[in-house]
Amino acid sequence: MTEGKMKAILKTAPGHGMTEMQEVPIPKVGPNDALVKMEAVSICGTDVHIYEWDDWAANRIKPPLIYGHEFCGFVEEVGSNVHWLKKGDRVSGECHVHCGQCFQCRTGNAHICERMKIFGVDTAGIFAEYASLPAANLLINGDLDAKYYSIQDPLGNAVHTVFATDVPGRFVAVLGLGPIGLMSVAVCKAIGAAKVFGIGRKNKYRINLGKECGADFALSSLDDDVERIILENTEGRGVDASLEMTGNPNAITMGIDIMRPGGTIALLGVFASDWTVNVSEKIIFKYATIKGINGRLMFDTWYRMRGLMESGSLNLDPIITHEMKFDQFDEGMAAMRSGNSGKVVLYME
Ligand SMILES: [Zn+2]
Numbered sequence: 001m002t003e004g005k006m007k008a009i010l011k012t013a014p015g016h017g018m019t020e021m022q023e024v025p026i027p028k029v030g031p032n033d034a035l036v037k038m039e040a041v042s043i044c045g046t047d048v049h050i051y052e053w054d055d056w057a058a059n060r061i062k063p064p065l066i067y068g069h070e071f072c073g074f075v076e077e078v079g080s081n082v083h084w085l086k087k088g089d090r091v092s093g094e095c096h097v098h099c100g101q102c103f104q105c106r107t108g109n110a111h112i113c114e115r116m117k118i119f120g121v122d123t124a125g126i127f128a129e130y131a132s133l134p135a136a137n138l139l140i141n142g143d144l145d146a147k148y149y150s151i152q153d154p155l156g157n158a159v160h161t162v163f164a165t166d167v168p169g170r171f172v173a174v175l176g177l178g179p180i181g182l183m184s185v186a187v188c189k190a191i192g193a194a195k196v197f198g199i200g201r202k203n204k205y206r207i208n209l210g211k212e213c214g215a216d217f218a219l220s221s222l223d224d225d226v227e228r229i230i231l232e233n234t235e236g237r238g239v240d241a242s243l244e245m246t247g248n249p250n251a252i253t254m255g256i257d258i259m260r261p262g263g264t265i266a267l268l269g270v271f272a273s274d275w276t277v278n279v280s281e282k283i284i285f286k287y288a289t290i291k292g293i294n295g296r297l298m299f300d301t302w303y304r305m306r307g308l309m310e311s312g313s314l315n316l317d318p319i320i321t322h323e324m325k326f327d328q329f330d331e332g333m334a335a336m337r338s339g340n341s342g343k344v345v346l347y348m349e
Pocket residue numbers: 044045046069070153154
């Protein structure tokens with residue numbers, strides 16, 4: 001058994017910040033768990049919400065909590081029921097912990113399990129030297145650099161959203177150029193979109209990253225006449241698919257306005273407020289398909305994502321803007337909060 005103390009980043013109490021690196025006991029391994037020794041971890045927008053303590057975090061998070069859910073690491077020890085993983089396996093993991101028993105779990109939709117828990121949100125996460133995680137949620141990685149494997153959780157969101165529409169050979173708009181929007185641009189280019197329009201708002205840094213990720217047009221909804229530029233570059237029709245990554249009601253309206261009749265809009269952004277729409281004009285007569293996306297398909301999205309990573313066609317390098325040591329967590333969190341970052345990856349050694 002692995003015993004002793006480890007370094008971990010904890011949300012110590014409710015409120016803004018309240019984040020500390022502490023020495024805590026290495027967690028015990030349950031019969032269905034695996035103890036993972038972290039190689040690299042990545043900071044998510046969700047972690048920023050937990051740090052900043054918005055309404056969502058205040059209602060959901062019960063400090064003290066080790067947070068974080070995006071990682072690549074090595075199996076150190078397995079529980080007594082776990083026979084398909086062994087010490088030394090290099091793994092990442094799906095943070096949505098599903099029950100396996102509810103209707104959705106039993107019909108191939110475990111990502112919307114009724115009793116869903118998320119590690120790093122509802123239970124201890126991975127901003128630590130070790131984490132004990134459900135073995136069923138782990139997947140064995142290949143031998144690419146740890147930084148790529150550590151960002152599979154958001155990359156999986158992007159892959160799930162992109163493949164919910166029809167992208168190869170099509171015109172696609174990505175609304176929102178945060179890390180998952182940027183990843184979506186890269187995935188669309190990797191699988192042969194005809195043209196990708198990346199649409200940000202006022203963050204010039206991220207609009208520029210959109211270009212670096214391969215967007216044919218990286219636009220600002222504030223400064224550019226987005227609708228005109230898209231019509232001019234899609235034979236006057238509009239895009240075939242819109243991918244909504246902001247959670248802003250104006251963006252979903254724009255996503256439909258710039259889409260051709262019969263197109264599909266996939267929604268990944270989480271909305272804090274309601275959205276009002278002229279249903280007849282914008283959905284019915286337009287023959288629009290609207291799809292809500294949540295999480296990653298377990299585990300179809302993961303296998304497809306890793307296939308894309310191994311194909312060599314997916315360029316994730318522009319998205320990983322900051323690489324630092326785990327001890328520099330505060331600096332990494334500051335970079336994420338500034339908005340002038342893509343993904344921030346922290347290495348344990
Ligand atoms: Zn995440």
